[in-house]
Amino acid sequence: SGSENLFDVKYKVLLLGDATVGKTSLQRFAAGKDFRPTIGSTIGVDFVNKIVPVEKARINLQIWDTAGQRNFRTLGRSYYSSTKAFILVYDVTNKETFHLIKEFCDLIEQADLDTERRYLVANKIDLMHNRVVDEEEGRRFALRNSMAYFETSCKTGENIDDLLEQVASDLVRQH
Ligand code: GDP
Numbered sequence: 001s002g003s004e005n006l007f008d009v010k011y012k013v014l015l016l017g018d019a020t021v022g023k024t025s026l027q028r029f030a031a032g033k034d035f036r037p038t039i040g041s042t043i044g045v046d047f048v049n050k051i052v053p054v055e056k057a058r059i060n061l062q063i064w065d066t067a068g069q070r071n072f073r074t075l076g077r078s079y080y081s082s083t084k085a086f087i088l089v090y091d092v093t094n095k096e097t098f099h100l101i102k103e104f105c106d107l108i109e110q111a112d113l114d115t116e117r118r119y120l121v122a123n124k125i126d127l128m129h130n131r132v133v134d135e136e137e138g139r140r141f142a143l144r145n146s147m148a149y150f151e152t153s154c155k156t157g158e159n160i161d162d163l164l165e166q167v168a169s170d171l172v173r174q175h
Contacts, residue, residue, distance in 0.1 A: 017089035018097040025154035052168035059168040093130040126153040
């Protein structure tokens with residue numbers, strides 16, 4: 001049956017964002033007890049597997065980290081051409097990291113992929129007193145650039161599961 005074919009379908013999901021925005025923390029939260037930190041990685045990329053149930057299927061999100069923008073630029077088209085979803089992460093307490101999102105969008109557009117989905121993630125919302133990028137600004141940018149918008153905290157875990165469930169169900173739907 002159709003639903004059986006979806007078992008163990010793997011999708012490559014790429015995290016993009018400046019250093020320290022929380023990409024590794026997001027991977028850690030997604031992987032839970034299976035998280036194994038990469039020690040001294042030379043290529044600067046690594047992934048974790050997150051199984052997300054969607055209806056009767058089990059979707060395997062292979063969540064890759066790029067360890068910063070410079071690496072992403074030099075990874076080349078072959079690396080991200082198989083990417084089905086991009087999660088663009090910024091830190092709501094750091095304006096620079098928000099402004100960098102535009103650059104990542106440009107890079108994705110230059111890659112000229114067949115199909116890709118983009119998610120804008122405003123991370124560290126638990127640090128509300130240090131917040132400098134407000135929700136409206138984030139949502140406006142996401143809307144203008146055809147991205148779904150999520151406010152998250154990798155510290156409390158707020159909305160991380162919602163984000164990953166959304167990614168998985170979107171990918172299954174377009175499959
Ligand atoms: P990366 O460089 O993008 O992989 O960022 P990391 O995941 O290494 O996180 C950088 C720092 O920010 C670490 O000290 C994390 O503990 C912290 N951090 C990540 N996400 C959050 C969050 O949502 N809230 C808070 N308060 N700290 C966070």
